[in-house]
Structures are given as structure tokens and as C-alpha cells.
Amino acid sequence: MSHAYFIWTMQRTGGTTLAILLRRLSEHPSVEDEPFNLTRVFGHIILDRRSERGRIVSLEQADATGA
Numbered sequence: 001m002s003h004a005y006f007i008w009t010m011q012r013t014g015g016t017t018l019a020i021l022l023r024r025l026s027e028h029p030s031v032e033d034e035p036f037n038l039t040r041v042f043g044h045i046i047l048d049r050r051s052e053r054g055r056i057v058s059l060e061q062a063d064a065t066g067a
Contacts, residue, residue, distance in 0.1 A: 004028050 005022055009015030016033065023030045035042045 002027060 005026070007015055007019050007022070009018070019030075019033065031042075032040055034040065036046055037043055038046060
């Protein structure tokens with residue numbers, strides 16, 4: 001298998017089984033399972049997004065109060 005892939009599934013839909021199969025067939029290095037968990041390789045993306053959302057809410061609140 002020569003193309004990189006990204007698996008995005010709901011829980012309990014067979015995503016882990018699919019990931020294991022593709023990992024075995026792929027010539028590409030793989031990333032750990034559930035890489036977007038906060039303590040894993042892409043966790044910083046989620047933290048940045050949450051932080052960004054907090055700044056947006058703060059700006060909206062400031063705008064609503066006229067501050």
C-alpha cells in the first residue's frame with residue numbers, strides 16, 4: 001500500500017481492526033492509536049483549539065458588554 005491514510009471512526013465501529021490491518025499492509029510508518037488524546041503526539045492541536053475557543057468566547061463576551 002503506497003498511499004498514506006487517516007482513519008476517522010466512531011467508537012465501536014471496527015476502526016482498531018481496520019487500523020491494524022492497514023498498519024500491517026502499509027510501507028509508511030504509523031502513528032500511535034488515538035493520537036489526538038491530550039497526552040499523545042497530536043494532543044497539542046486539541047489544547048490549542050480549546051484555548052482558541054476560549055479566546056473567542058472571551059472576545060464575544062467583551063463585545064456583548066461593551067468592554
